[in-house]
Amino acid sequence: MNKFYPSNRLPLAPSAFCFLPLGSVKPTGWLRRQLEIQATGLTGNLPKFWDSLGPNSGWLGGDGESWERGPYYMDGLVPLAYLLGDRDLIAEAEKWIGWTLSSQNEFGHIGPKSLDDWWPCGVVLKALTQYYEATSDARVIPLMEHFFAFMLRELPHNHLRSWAIMRWADTALSIIWLYNRCGDPMLLHLAHVLAEQGYNWTHHFQEFGYTQKQAFRFPLSTHVVNNAMAVKTPAVAYVLTGWEEHRRGSYRAIDMLDTYHGTVVGTFTGDEHYAGKDPSQGTELCAVVEYMFSLENLLQILGDPVFGDRLEKIAYNALPATFTGDMWAHQYDQQVNQVLCTVAKRNWTNNGDWSNIFGLEPNFGCCTANMHQGWPKFAANLWMATHDNGLAAVAYAPCTVSAKVADGKDVRLDVETDYPFDEEIRIVVSTDEDVEFPMVLRIPGWAEGAVVNGQAVEPGSFFRLHRKWSNGDSVEIEFPMRVETERRYHDSVAIKRGPLVYSLRIGERWEKIAGEEPHADYAVYPTTPWNYGLQIDPVNPQVEIVKKSIGSIIFDSKSAPIEMRVKGRRVPEWQLEQNSAGPLPPSPVKSSEPLEELTLIPYGCAKLRVTEFPLIQD
Numbered sequence: 193m194n195k196f197y198p199s200n201r202l203p204l205a206p207s208a209f210c211f212l213p214l215g216s217v218k219p220t221g222w223l224r225r226q227l228e229i230q231a232t233g234l235t236g237n238l239p240k241f242w243d244s245l246g247p248n249s250g251w252l253g254g255d256g257e258s259w260e261r262g263p264y265y266m267d268g269l270v271p272l273a274y275l276l277g278d279r280d281l282i283a284e285a286e287k288w289i290g291w292t293l294s295s296q297n298e299f300g301h302i303g304p305k306s307l308d309d310w311w312p313c314g315v316v317l318k319a320l321t322q323y324y325e326a327t328s329d330a331r332v333i334p335l336m337e338h339f340f341a342f343m344l345r346e347l348p349h350n351h352l353r354s355w356a357i358m359r360w361a362d363t364a365l366s367i368i369w370l371y372n373r374c375g376d377p378m379l380l381h382l383a384h385v386l387a388e389q390g391y392n393w394t395h396h397f398q399e400f401g402y403t404q405k406q407a408f409r410f411p412l413s414t415h416v417v418n419n420a421m422a423v424k425t426p427a428v429a430y431v432l433t434g435w436e437e438h439r440r441g442s443y444r445a446i447d448m449l450d451t452y453h454g455t456v457v458g459t460f461t462g463d464e465h466y467a468g469k470d471p472s473q474g475t476e477l478c479a480v481v482e483y484m485f486s487l488e489n490l491l492q493i494l495g496d497p498v499f500g501d502r503l504e505k506i507a508y509n510a511l512p513a514t515f516t517g518d519m520w521a522h523q524y525d526q527q528v529n530q531v532l533c534t535v536a537k538r539n540w541t542n543n544g545d546w547s548n549i550f551g552l553e554p555n556f557g558c559c560t561a562n563m564h565q566g567w568p569k570f571a572a573n574l575w576m577a578t579h580d581n582g583l584a585a586v587a588y589a590p591c592t593v594s595a596k597v598a599d600g601k602d603v604r605l606d607v608e609t610d611y612p613f614d615e616e617i618r619i620v621v622s623t624d625e626d627v628e629f630p631m632v633l634r635i636p637g638w639a640e641g642a643v644v645n646g647q648a649v650e651p652g653s654f655f656r657l658h659r660k661w662s663n664g665d666s667v668e669i670e671f672p673m674r675v676e677t678e679r680r681y682h683d684s685v686a687i688k689r690g691p692l693v694y695s696l697r698i699g700e701r702w703e704k705i706a707g708e709e710p711h712a713d714y715a716v717y718p719t720t721p722w723n724y725g726l727q728i729d730p731v732n733p734q735v736e737i738v739k740k741s742i743g744s745i746i747f748d749s750k751s752a753p754i755e756m757r758v759k760g761r762r763v764p765e766w767q768l769e770q771n772s773a774g775p776l777p778p779s780p781v782k783s784s785e786p787l788e789e790l791t792l793i794p795y796g797c798a799k800l801r802v803t804e805f806p807l808i809q810d
């Protein structure tokens with residue numbers, strides 16, 4: 193049991209790590225810059241012009257939007273505000289949280305008076321737990337205790353319905369959070385009632401029958417966001433039951449989603465139901481940020497480094513790809529092969545034709561409200577606490593960790609790196625006096641030849657450095673990033689290096705199609721050809737790496753911090769179909785077009801891109 197940070201109390205199953213309270217890990221370097229971009233983009237400005245989060249919101253006491261959008265916004269605004277220490281954002285967060293804290297009635301109900309759905313409460317509780325960690329506001333815990341007692345009285349006759357059935361684990365996480373702080377057995381009872389009324393995702397993935405794109409029926413169980421959230425649900429059930437079937441269930445979930453609907457950037461398709469492996473199908477932004485949140489919880493509960501590899505893959509590829517570099521516009525659906533972003537008819541399962549453009553509220557406003565949690569929660573959860581009073585790096589980015597270790601000494605760790613654009617990471621220890629504690633480092637599964645302080649370490653493991661640390665001690669880490677290929681849809685080939693996936697840089701022409709600057713809607717047209725195949729040896733790919741500097745805008749095609757040169761040829765028969773890149777010609781493909789040098793850039797920078805390429809037969 194960690195002495196300083198809450199662990200699971202009995203009879204809950206133990207978790208591998210403890211979360212550090214919000215604010216213990218602060219972003220630095222390029223990651224801080226990315227959060228600042230988010231703050232000066234839509235996140236910091238939406239309430240000024242987006243009606244769903246305007247002064248009339250039901251979550252501010254008005255009679256406007258009174259369901260999930262206010263809570264979604266708080267869930268991302270709170271960590272962003274406190275990680276940046278930004279006075280204006282903190283004031284905005286306090287406005288929303290303050291109203292919520294004052295909204296509780298004598299019975300325990302919270303939120304707009306008209307709210308009769310448990311689902312938005314599950315979201316707002318996540319925001320409240322983060323707010324409490326950052327502020328220790330004494331109003332939070334009594335409000336949660338009162339609310340959960342109300343919920344336990346109500347649930348027998350006012351059941352979970354609709355989304356709340358699918359998303360019960362998110363509420364369970366807040367119940368577990370509170371139980372670990374106050375130990376009230378009523379909370380365990382409530383968590384089990386929730387699990388009984390909630391959908392059995394462990395069974396869903398165990399008996400997984402959705403092996404194809406879904407065409408006709410759209411139950412909530414095939415919905416992309418529900419599934420991204422559900423990746424963690426068996427593991428949350430495991431905390432409650434300790435059952436091996438539940439512990440294995442989250443691995444099974446990821447395996448099934450990868451096998452039948454997976455993408456090369458670690459997500460799965462859903463536009464907005466399971467959509468198969470064709471890289472022209474879409475993935476909703478809500479599913480990207482929810483998958484990340486699921487992985488952060490899987491790391492904490494199960495402590496397997498594979499979840500860290502996956503978290504970085506999604507955070508460094510799928511997340512930035514679906515925003516403009518300045519974070520003033522986002523998509524609803526992103527495609528792995530995305531060669532034209534317009535409102536023309538698409539091959540989605542049931543999303544609207546506006547889903548693929550970059551804008552304020554493309555297709556539907558859920559992502560506009562929910563997208564804010566992605567970057568700040570990733571930054572907050574880069575490090576966790578170990579049960580033997582040490583610290584663990586579960587994902588890598590520049591940051592500063594301030595935490596208690598050993599028998600209560602305060603230490604600071606400065607993680608200095610340009611990772612994932614660079615292979616080297618330096619961790620510098622600051623401490624008033626010598627202190628012994630374990631530092632646990634995730635060694636990515638791809639990092640063959642990884643070295644920590646000159647010592648070879650095992651890829652796909654957690655490496656422990658248990659020793660006495662003095663002020664100024666440092667840990668030098670090198671994760672060699674080999675260029676790797678992955679065979680994908682129709683035997684196509686994709687290129688990866690470290691946590692980054694690389695895509696063809698396509699010239700972009702942005703055209704405003706609706707709305708007002710700076711939060712307008714844009715279509716994106718290609719100005720250069722996209723229908724290339726790669727002429728490479730997939731076993732031993734020969735490419736040239738070109739390192740550039742990290743600019744003030746990080747994830748944009750014009751300022752990519754790293755590029756790759758490869759050889760390829762046009763594949764003339766590969767053309768648009770239904771306004772997306774048509775079905776990939778099965779590889780290998782013959783082409784008599786001239787051999788050209790192509791530039792690939794990180795997937796997250798390429799707003800138009802080809803990522804799964806036909807392989808040219810030599």
Ligand SMILES: [Zn+2]
Binds near residue numbers: 557562
């Ligand atoms: Zn959404």
